[in-house]
Amino acid sequence: MELNIKNICAEMPNYGIYKDWQREGEILGIAIHHSETVNRATGASMGSALTFFNYHIKGRGLMHGAYHYVVAGSGEIEYALDEKITAYHAIFDDPSNSMGLEFGQHWNNHYLAICVAGWFSEHRTYRDEQGHVHLIPNNYTIPSEAQWESLVALIQQLRKKYNIRLENVRGHRELAGIHTTCPGHGFDLAELRANLRSLDEGKAKSEPSPTVPLEIKPGEHVLLLPDTDKYLDAAMVYIWKFQPDVSFSIDEARGRWQYVTVVGGQDSISESQLARLRSGGAALVQRISGDPAVVQTTLDELTKSGSRFLKETVTTSPTLLSERTYTVQPGDTLSFIANQMYGNTSQWRVIFEANRDQLVDPGRVHPGQILQIP
Numbered sequence: 436m437e438l439n440i441k442n443i444c445a446e447m448p449n450y451g452i453y454k455d456w457q458r459e460g461e462i463l464g465i466a467i468h469h470s471e472t473v474n475r476a477t478g479a480s481m482g483s484a485l486t487f488f489n490y491h492i493k494g495r496g497l498m499h500g501a502y503h504y505v506v507a508g509s510g511e512i513e514y515a516l517d518e519k520i521t522a523y524h525a526i527f528d529d530p531s532n533s534m535g536l537e538f539g540q541h542w543n544n545h546y547l548a549i550c551v552a553g554w555f556s557e558h559r560t561y562r563d564e565q566g567h568v569h570l571i572p573n574n575y576t577i578p579s580e581a582q583w584e585s586l587v588a589l590i591q592q593l594r595k596k597y598n599i600r601l602e603n604v605r606g607h608r609e610l611a612g613i614h615t616t617c618p619g620h621g622f623d624l625a626e627l628r629a630n631l632r633s634l635d636e637g638k639a640k641s642e643p644s645p646t647v648p649l650e651i652k653p654g655e656h657v658l659l660l661p662d663t664d665k666y667l668d669a670a671m672v673y674i675w676k677f678q679p680d681v682s683f684s685i686d687e688a689r690g691r692w693q694y695v696t697v698v699g700g701q702d703s704i705s706e707s708q709l710a711r712l713r714s715g716g717a718a719l720v721q722r723i724s725g726d727p728a729v730v731q732t733t734l735d736e737l738t739k740s741g742s743r744f745l746k747e748t749v750t751t752s753p754t755l756l757s758e759r760t761y762t763v764q765p766g767d768t769l770s771f772i773a774n775q776m777y778g779n780t781s782q783w784r785v786i787f788e789a790n791r792d793q794l795v796d797p798g799r800v801h802p803g804q805i806l807q808i809p
């Protein structure tokens with residue numbers, strides 16, 4: 436869809452004062468908020484970047500507004516705060532830094548803030564002058580279709596620009612250490628990510644699969660045999676026929692060969708090591724696993740048919756494979772990650788079992804760890 440973004444950064448109050456400020460830390464994610472500004476009678480979305488910025492400045496004493504983008508109910512997008520400036524959209528106290536959240540600033544420093552104008556919750560109340568609490572009807576408990584479409588397109592654009600991983604697209608309430616329902620109970624964040632994922636997958640499918648030339652020149656292809664004792668015999672016929680380089684060291688392979696055939700299971704070489712070979716420039720990284728007899732059958736069949744590589748995995752997209760890992764953020768727990776990846780906290784055990792090589796205690800994950808997501 437054609438994205439129509441109105442750049443109003445320079446029209447915001449105090450712009451002249453903060454325009455040259457720079458954020459601390461690179462952009463890793465996007466946080467979604469709702470504005471809680473709606474028509475009192477109907478619950479219809481109201482408000483614009485200017486109203487929010489005025490409130491943040493006058494009501495909260497900030498120098499500028501707390502959102503980079505505002506998506507109105509009409510689907511119109513306002514770009515109100517330069518992405519290079521830190522938005523204070525996720526303020527909270529972690530004075531002892533017990534959550535490793537750098538005194539609560541992790542989310543502000545590393546996440547862009549998008550505000551979806553509206554109040555996406557069934558229950559709204561207001562207090563009248565006598566202090567009585569009244570229920571306010573809300574007929575708009577989810578974002579409008581136009582709003583959702585604009586939001587999805589905007590997120591994809593920002594993800595592409597900053598190489599933002601899918602799991603780092605989060606609702607305000609999904610930022611560790613923060614107690615809020617924002618962006619509202621009605622806002623389905625799992626559905627949002629599912630939507631983004633299917634866009635990623637559609638794109639990956641339409642990308643051409645790596646083309647493997649019929650002739651591989653000497654030195655372009657390596658057969659990696661980390662578990663030599665187990666598999667060397669099984670691979671002999673294949674090696675004799677195709678004459679690939681043969682290496683036992685995974686660490687040396689990165690950036691060295693264009694085509695990599697790995698023989699062995701995840702116990703000898705992990706998915707993330709394969710991902711590292713791909714990101715190191717390999718056009719094709721293919722694994723052949725199973726017990727030696729199975730591996731031998733597979734390799735002998737390839738030898739007989741005269742093809743070096745298995746057909747089906749040639750089309751596997753690196754983009755899709757990279758979605759099967761998760762980089763742990765400060766404050767993350769296994770159940771949080773399970774909810775992010777599967778929409779279900781009880782799946783934490785599946786992730787734990789798949790990462791026993793690096794996890795000892797399910798209660799302990801460390802920021803920066805890369806977990807396999809089966």
Ligand SMILES: [Zn+2]
Pocket residue numbers: 467468469607615617618
């Ligand atoms: Zn929020």
